[in-house]
Amino acid sequence: MAVMNMIQALNSAHDVMMERDENVVVMGEDVGYFGGVFRVTEGLQKKYGSTRVFDTPIAENGIVATAIGMAAYGLRPVAEIQFADYIYPAYDQIVSEAARLRYRTAGEWNVPMVIRSPYGGGIFGGQTHSQSTEALFAHVAGVKTVIPSTPYDAKGLLIAAIEDNDPVLFFEPKRIYNGPFDGFFDRPLTPWAKHAAAEVPEGYYKIPIGQAAVVREGEDVTILAYGTMVHVTLATVRELGIDAEVIDLRTIVPLDIETIERSVQKTGRCVVVHEATRTNGFGAELSALVQERCFFHLEAPVQRATGFDTPYPHSLEWAYFPGPVRIGTAIRKAMEV
Amino acid sequence: MSDKDPAPLKPNRPKLALHVPEPPFRPGDTPDFSSINIPAAGSAPRPDTSAAADDTHPLTTHLVRVLGEDHKAVGPWDPKLDADTLRKMLRDMVTVRVFDDRMYRAQRQGKTSFYMKSTGEEAIAVAAAAALSQEDMHFPTYRQQGLLISRGYPLVDMMCQIYSNKGDKLLGRQLPVMYSDKAHGFFSISGNLETQFPQAVGWAMASAIKGDSRIAMGWTGEGATAEGDFHAALTFATVYNAPVILAIVNNQWAISSFSGIAGGEKATFAQRAKGYGIAGLRVDGNDALAVYAAVNWAAERARSNNGPTLVEFFTYRAEGHSTSDDPSGYRPSNEAKAWPLGDPIERLKAHLVALGEWDDERHAAMQEELSAEVRGAQREAEKKGTLHSASIDFPQDVRTMFSDVYEEMPWHLKEQQQEMVDELEAKRRWPS
Numbered sequence: 001m002a003v004m005n006m007i008q009a010l011n012s013a014h015d016v017m018m019e020r021d022e023n024v025v026v027m028g029e030d031v032g033y034f035g036g037v038f039r040v041t042e043g044l045q046k047k048y049g050s051t052r053v054f055d056t057p058i059a060e061n062g063i064v065a066t067a068i069g070m071a072a073y074g075l076r077p078v079a080e081i082q083f084a085d086y087i088y089p090a091y092d093q094i095v096s097e098a099a100r101l102r103y104r105t106a107g108e109w110n111v112p113m114v115i116r117s118p119y120g121g122g123i124f125g126g127q128t129h130s131q132s133t134e135a136l137f138a139h140v141a142g143v144k145t146v147i148p149s150t151p152y153d154a155k156g157l158l159i160a161a162i163e164d165n166d167p168v169l170f171f172e173p174k175r176i177y178n179g180p181f182d183g184f185f186d187r188p189l190t191p192w193a194k195h196a197a198a199e200v201p202e203g204y205y206k207i208p209i210g211q212a213a214v215v216r217e218g219e220d221v222t223i224l225a226y227g228t229m230v231h232v233t234l235a236t237v238r239e240l241g242i243d244a245e246v247i248d249l250r251t252i253v254p255l256d257i258e259t260i261e262r263s264v265q266k267t268g269r270c271v272v273v274h275e276a277t278r279t280n281g282f283g284a285e286l287s288a289l290v291q292e293r294c295f296f297h298l299e300a301p302v303q304r305a306t307g308f309d310t311p312y313p314h315s316l317e318w319a320y321f322p323g324p325v326r327i328g329t330a331i332r333k334a335m336e337v
Numbered sequence: 338m339s340d341k342d343p344a345p346l347k348p349n350r351p352k353l354a355l356h357v358p359e360p361p362f363r364p365g366d367t368p369d370f371s372s373i374n375i376p377a378a379g380s381a382p383r384p385d386t387s388a389a390a391d392d393t394h395p396l397t398t399h400l401v402r403v404l405g406e407d408h409k410a411v412g413p414w415d416p417k418l419d420a421d422t423l424r425k426m427l428r429d430m431v432t433v434r435v436f437d438d439r440m441y442r443a444q445r446q447g448k449t450s451f452y453m454k455s456t457g458e459e460a461i462a463v464a465a466a467a468a469l470s471q472e473d474m475h476f477p478t479y480r481q482q483g484l485l486i487s488r489g490y491p492l493v494d495m496m497c498q499i500y501s502n503k504g505d506k507l508l509g510r511q512l513p514v515m516y517s518d519k520a521h522g523f524f525s526i527s528g529n530l531e532t533q534f535p536q537a538v539g540w541a542m543a544s545a546i547k548g549d550s551r552i553a554m555g556w557t558g559e560g561a562t563a564e565g566d567f568h569a570a571l572t573f574a575t576v577y578n579a580p581v582i583l584a585i586v587n588n589q590w591a592i593s594s595f596s597g598i599a600g601g602e603k604a605t606f607a608q609r610a611k612g613y614g615i616a617g618l619r620v621d622g623n624d625a626l627a628v629y630a631a632v633n634w635a636a637e638r639a640r641s642n643n644g645p646t647l648v649e650f651f652t653y654r655a656e657g658h659s660t661s662d663d664p665s666g667y668r669p670s671n672e673a674k675a676w677p678l679g680d681p682i683e684r685l686k687a688h689l690v691a692l693g694e695w696d697d698e699r700h701a702a703m704q705e706e707l708s709a710e711v712r713g714a715q716r717e718a719e720k721k722g723t724l725h726s727a728s729i730d731f732p733q734d735v736r737t738m739f740s741d742v743y744e745e746m747p748w749h750l751k752e753q754q755q756e757m758v759d760e761l762e763a764k765r766r767w768p769s
Contacts, residue, residue, distance in 0.1 A: 025546060051546050057576055062535050062569030069476075069539020069553075072524065075546065089565065096529040097536070103741045105517045105525045106508045110744065141742050165744045210747065254747035 004200040005192040006177045009151035010040045010116075013158035014078065016204050018048050021076060024162060026053040028063060028080030028116075037082055038118055038177060064090040064115065068098050071111045076162055084119035084133045084171060091136070098167040099142030114161045118174035119147075120228055120275050121312050122181060122321055130312035132227075132276035137169045138253045138285065144209055145169045145253045149176065149230040150197030153250060156207030164209060173227035183232030183323040212256035214263065218245040221269040221334055224260060224286050226252065229273045229322065236324040242331055252282055260286070261293055268299040269334045273327055278306040300337040305330035358597030364665060368675040375677050378405035378624075379412025386637040390616045390644070397607035397617040400651060403626035404684050408691040414630040416468075420694040426467055426625050427685050427695070429487045430459040431704060434682060435711045436482070436492060440499055443715070444513075444660045448723035449499050451513045455480040457623070457655030457673060460681035461586055463487045464628035469554060469636055476524045476537035476555045479514050480586065488521045492711060496718035503732045504721035508741075531557055531564035534583065538573045541581035541639070552639045554582040554632075559606050559649075560591025560599045571647065575613045580639035582632060583647045586622065588654035593667040607649035615645050622652030623678040625685045653678065729761055 004012065017024045026041055026048075032055040035042030045053040056063050060081055067077040081087045087094075094115070102110040121130030137145045146161055146168055148154035154172070161168040175181050179189040192198035216234060220242060225233045226249040237244040245263050249256065264270050270290045272283035287302040305327040313320055345352075362368045381401045384392045403410050410417075418426075437454040444452040455462070462483025466475075475484050485495060497504030499513040507517060517525035524540075527533055537555030544551050555570060562585055574581055585606045589596050596602075610617025616638060620631040628650060635646035655673040657664045664670075689695030722732045739746060739754040746754070 025543075057569075057572050059569045059572060061566055062573050065532065065535035065566060065569060066539030066542055066573050069536035069541070070543040070546075072536065073474075073540045073543035073547075075543045092529060093532060093535075093566075097527060097532050100527075101525060102744070104507065104511050104515070104527075105741075106506060106510065107741045108506075108517055108519050109525055144743070254743075254749065257748060 001199050002202050003193050003198050004151045005179070005198065006148070006151045006154050006172070007038060007040055009155040009200050010158055010172065011042060011044070012200065012202065013155040013162070014041060014044055015047070017159055017162045018044065018052065020204065023075045024052070024078060025070065025075050026078045026080070027056050027067065029056055029058055029082045031055060031080050036080060038174065040116070041080070060086055060088075060090040061093055064093040064098065067113050068093060068101070068111055071113045072101075072109055076112045078114045078116060078162060081115060081117040083129050084117040085128045085131045087117055087133060094137070094143065094167070094169075095140050099140050102166065103142060110165050111167045112165045113167045114158070114170050115167070116158075116170045116172060118177075119171040120173045120175055121317060122175035122185070122228065124314065124317060125312075126314040127311040130317075132274065132307070134169075134171055134252060135276055135280060135282045138282050143167045143169055143253070144251065145171065146209055146251050147171045147173065147226045148250060149173065149227055149248050150180070150195065151192055151200050152197040153207055153213070155200055156205050157209065157250065159204065160206040160209050163206070168209070171227070175228045176231060180231040181228055182235035183321070183327075184235065185318050185321070185323070207250070210251045210254040210256055212250055212259040213248045214245060214259065215248045216244065216246040218243040218267070220244060220267055221271060221331060222247065222260070222263040222267045223271045223273060223331070224249060225273040226250065227275065229275055232323060233273050233327055236327045236331070239324065240328050240331065242335070244331065257289065257293070260290065264290055264294040265297045268297050270294070270298070270302045271305060271327070271330045271334050272302065273305045273322065273330070275307050275322055277309045278304060279309050281306055300334050303330040303334045358595070358602050360595035360597065360668065362669050362672065364667065364669055366669050368669050368672045370675055370677045373677055376400050376402065378402040379414075381412065381414060383413035383634070386634055387641060387643045390610070390614055393616040393618060394611045397610055397619050397649070398605055400619055400621050401627045401631055402621040402624050403630060404624045404688055408684070408687040410626055410688065414627060416626055416630040416633060418626070418629065420689070420692065422467065423685065423689055424695065426463055426629070427682070427689060428703060428707070429463040429483060430625070430682050430685065432486050432707050432711070433459045433463065433483045435704070435707050436486065436495070439711050439715055440496070441660065443499070443723075448719070449501070449513050450724055451660055452499065453479050453514050453659045454656045455482060457680065458586060458588055458652050459483055460625040460628050460685065461622045461650045461652065464625040465554065465584070465632045468629045468632035470551070471522060472551050473636070474522045474524060474537075474540055474551065474553045476533040476540065476553060477526055478530070478533065478556045478558060478561070479526055480558070481556055482514065482516070485516060485518065485521060485523055488523070490518060490521045490523070492714035493717045496714060497721055500718060500721070500723045501732065502718070502722035502724070504718065508737050509731075509733050530561035531566040535566050535570040535573060537583070538570050538579050538581050541579040542573070542577050545577070545580055550640065552580040552582065552636060554584060556584050556586065558591060559585055559587035559589075559596050559601060560594060562606060562609070563599050571609065571613045571615065574645040575615045578642065578644040580642070581645045582635040582639060583645060585647070585649045586652060587649050588652050590654045590658070590664070590668070592658045592662060593664075605649060607647060610647040615647055617647045619649045619651060621678055622650030623681040623684060625681060626688070651678070729764060735761060
């Protein structure tokens with residue numbers, strides 16, 4: 001075991017998999033010699049050489065397209081899109097190609113590719129370095145979407161994603177790369193070292209894709225969250241003294257519906273939290289599923305605490321961010337009836 | 338805004354004018370292609386396959402041609418193929434044409450939804466397949482059925498795909514002609530144009546990463562070169578010196594848009610190679626020997642780590658875009674006949690005749706034999722059904738709709754699969 005922040009844990013996952021499987025290659029803008037703008041791929045090129053870890057031109061469509069070609073050949077490419085906000089040029093390649101190849105060839109070809117991308121705000125990144133794009137991919141049949149919230153999960157899930165035989169979108173909540181940000185932007189950040197999930201095995205282990213984690217057991221309300229929002233939610237219920245059950249989804253497609261159902265059937269109340277814009281956000285799907293499957297257990301309407309339906313504003317970031325007050329308000333609404 | 342147009346801010350400057358390209362001829366016009374420069378066969382120099390990319394660039398405004406007016410093979414690009422190879426190419430090209438005619442008619446008879454012929458372009462895919470190894474991977478677009486036919490893929494299997502019937506190994510999921518066959522080095526065709534072009538580069542990069550000896554060949558029409566993926570393909574190809582051949586089949590027409598709408602008015606498509614610093618060739622696509630020689634040159638270049646080549650095959654789409662298209666609405670009906678590069682099958686046949694290796698009787702006999710073969714394959718394929726559009730007696734097990742979305746079926750697809758089965762049951766009982 002070693003104490004790692006999320007960046008170190010992700011770096012370790014790459015290292016473990018590149019060591020185990022020579023078909024794993026790492027590509028993306030600035031990922032080679034420099035080791036990535038967030039340092040996730042640091043040291044990999046030096047260790048594994050520049051034909052397995054290399055910089056790419058600034059062309060997200062080209063990065064994903066060539067990764068698909070490599071996967072068709074038999075490699076397992078791990079492609080970094082530097083910010084999720086830059087993923088749109090690759091959307092056609094992801095939606096029309098990576099997601100469909102297994103289906104359109106009845107299994108003759110498949111795309112064992114991971115697209116990693118830092119996402120989410122809270123770093124004064126403005127509208128082009130802050131977006132949460134997960135719902136755009138959760139809507140697409142044929143890709144999986146994974147979002148870790150701790151160093152331990154990040155490593156185990158990335159290893160599972162690299163070993164998966166289908167394309168995986170792996171969104172990394174960059175606000176918590178260095179510490180479990182609790183949403184109180186006006187207080188100092190606690191580093192990962194003080195968090196139990198920063199204890200990470202140095203070797204190989206996997207966390208199965210499609211399994212949620214109950215990160216806090218409780219009786220009165222179920223809160224569904226992922227990424228940064230897991231920590232903001234935990235801080236919120238702690239400060240409000242609410243006996244909430246907090247579920248970290250970890251994978252949004254395929255979703256762990258059993259864990260959600262079991263919890264909502266117990267608590268009778270549900271709040272959905274995400275940083276992405278509200279309309280057609282993944283919370284809409286969660287809300288619909290809970291309503292369809294747990295209606296007779298529900299004591300109150302399902303509430304959502306989300307980002308607003310605006311672009312991510314630079315100077316107004318902390319007015320936009322769904323912090324403890326917005327989450328707390330949603331919880332109270334779900335509990336007042 | 339006021340009611341009146343605003344006064345120009347700089348009245349002394351000339352008014353700007355937008356240029357919208359127009360093809361030289363429209364329906365009712367008499368096509369006259371005498372302004373197209375057709376260099377004599379044998380006139381293009383053949384650089385060494387390890388030559389600097391720059392040395393190839395004069396060829397991007399020239400035209401590599403081997404078959405002369407006298408039907409003899411001339412010049413440095415003559416691949417000097419033996420008669421058996423030439424006859425095999427001729428046979429494959431005729432097979433493609435017979436197959437196309439048959440399947441076009443099948444669509445007209447309501448046996449399938451859609452078909453696309455490659456009439457006039459048969460030499461390109463057939464000669465390219467002949468020039469590469471069986472192990473090399475093609476990333477084709479939808480007019481390269483000649484690749485499969487040349488590599489010996491069963492005609493029955495192609496037809497089953499076209500009919501989306503019980504024999505269709507793609508389980509009826511793909512539009513007709515969107516074949517896929519890994520074993521024959523034929524990557525799955527996508528209906529989204531140009532996506533396969535940078536994928537071919539990625540496959541070639543992987544082959545180089547692994548120190549393999551196989552190369553890739555990506556295919557596009559001239560129209561889709563306007564896509565951003567074209568630029569990504571050329572950029573990645575040059576950056577990583579990928580062992581790939583990138584082919585542009587310039588058949589002059591993208592549905593109703595002539596090549597000028599894709600940027601072909603002011604430069605040839607092959608000239609784009611120069612900006613990326615990669616080798617470029619412009620080739621008479623109706624000359625099977627020139628196609629073979631060019632692909633062979635580019636393959637040798639790629640295999641010896643001398644990098645990618647962009648090849649423009651200059652040809653003409655003699656028929657409509659697809660069975661859903663009627664070209665008489667946008668171009669003169671006799672344009673194909675006026676096309677100065679002739680018919681690729683007639684040209685190769687005439688060459689074999691000139692060599693004393695072929696004659697009209699043998700040609701007629703082969704034509705007869707291939708017609709019978711294609712008809713026989715069609716009978717076989719139709720035993721496994723044709724596409725019916727207004728029935729829920731589907732050719733496939735309907736439950737397969739949900740397989741292969743993922744390697745393992747997640748719970749939500751299992752639930753939806755059951756919903757669908759129940760829904761079809763209810764449909765049979767409807768309205769009770």
